[in-house]
Amino acid sequence: MRKTHTLFALAFISLFAMVSFTVAEYNTYPPKKNTPIFTKVIYEGNDEVYNKYTLEKDEFFNPILQGCYPDPAITRKGDDYYMVCSSFAMFPGVPIFHSKDLVNWTDLGGVLDDITEFNPHDTGISQGVYAPGITYNPHNDTFYMIVTAFSGGLGNIIVKTKDPMKGWGSPIKLDFGGIDPSIFFDEDGKGYIVHNDAPDEGKELYNGHRVIKIWEYDIENDQVIAGTDKIIVDGGVDITEKPIWIEAPHIYKKDGSYYLMCAEGGTGDWHSEVVFKSDSPKGPYIPAPSNPILTQRYFPKERENKVDWAGHADLVQGPDGEYYGVFLAIRPNEENRVNTGRETFILPVDWSGEFPVFENGLVPMEPKLKMPEGVTNKTGQNGFIPNGNFTYEEDFSSDKLDFRWIGLRGPREAFIKQTKKGLEITPYSTNIKERKPTSTLFHRQQHKNFSFTTTLNYQPKSEKDLAGVTAYQNENSNYVFGVTKKDKDYYVVLEKNYKSNRQAELKSEILAAQKIDWDNSINLKIVANGDKYEFQFALKGADFKTLGVTVSGDILSTDVAGGFTGCLLGLYATTTNDASPK
Incomplete structure (x- = not known):
């Protein structure tokens, strides 16, 4: 699906000339002797x-993608469904999934998987790419993925692609601004792009x-047609009420009419889905x-099994002929923290009347659903996502x-190697607090x-060396828990890095450190019970013990740390390293 090798080489040379970072900061093998x-x-x-809601044979759990998989978009070709989500500065960009039945999904990796074409190396974690659209065009048997990329001037x-299972072509830059684009192909073969934009x-x-703006799309040349842009929604459903965001x-065609479905209210507790x-x-x-x-904004704050922030949806016809909608929502913990991030949910959609309505999308959502008729729940089996x-x-x-x-801001393959002994990570000369690949x-x-x-098996040589685990919300909000050396002694250390919206500078604090008798091996564990996190270690087959005290997961939530992602757990x-014991 890619360009010829000659064009690829030229593109790489050009990129290297423009971005000296690319090769210089991606270490290569063989690894150093102290490689973790x-x-x-x-x-x-x-x-x-x-544990409370056990599944019957004809049920499955909602969300269908747990963790930070926001802004889903979906399309269908025959019996095959493909769904994409936002990835921000994670790599590869735009995760893509496949299903035959909307219940059982397999992970196909990422659409933007070439670092020479998508390089988010210097972006904050909530930048990169977000809000993709995916559409199958039956007129030319081609899938289109469209997205806004805040990297490299894209x-x-x-x-x-003709086949999402076999990879995607190179990015084509489109000549319009705004965000959240999607593409629609009419029955006559014409193409249109709709997106969010600022007012005139x-x-x-x-x-x-x-506003929502539409362009005619030149399918032969893969570009919007200059001068065809038009604002089709100004403000929202009722501009006199000052609707936001x-x-x-997405545009759909049904029974000869066109339907425009949008999110409204911002991706927070006033989030909703509306249709025109x-x-x-x-x-x-x-x-x-x-x-x-669709919305969850009208219900008591302390409701059981709370799902909130529902919106940013896309529709597809299911294997049973009925409509379904995928959308983002959150499951906050007991402190109303959003540590798992925005997740991908699904609901059946009743389109028996003039307009579509999400079934049970206007009442507090339940944790499980009935499957489409004839579907068997295989989640967690045979390669299907659990x-x-x-x-x-x-x-x-x-x-x-x-x-x-x-990876984050770059490919995982640049620093990992699978060996008979385990996974080797060749350390970069960057740390977790930098806006660079780590x-x-x-x-x-x-x-x-x-x-x-x-x-972990490891032999740090100095206090500049550290290996372990991290609970990471962004470069300014994370915990680091690992092994390092100071003078001739080895330590296990826990560091908190945080910066609130009111702080001018990032603060780093050593919460706990303990000297250890080191034999090059340690077991490390992060344990969370809602908003309470513990960082535990065990040496030489001993029981796990907590280093320091239980800490709050507040800095791992978007309501404190900001941004759009959930917590990531990292090796x-x-x-x-600057997480040095005192």
């Missing part, structure tokens, strides 16, 4: 809701005032009288590392209550 080796990881989730881009210059009426638009109707793809669009068609409570064990012995393991292999936090355990190594 992680021999095993066990992630175990144990949320009360899944802006809005589109990539194409001088016409912004209030903070959060946005109309965004994430028109006789033409370019409007005018009339809002449904029953808007919103959901509910599950245990995942990884010894890094397989030929291909599971796609759930990701030598950290990440796994999303997927439960409120979980444990994340690993065995981390660095040669520029």
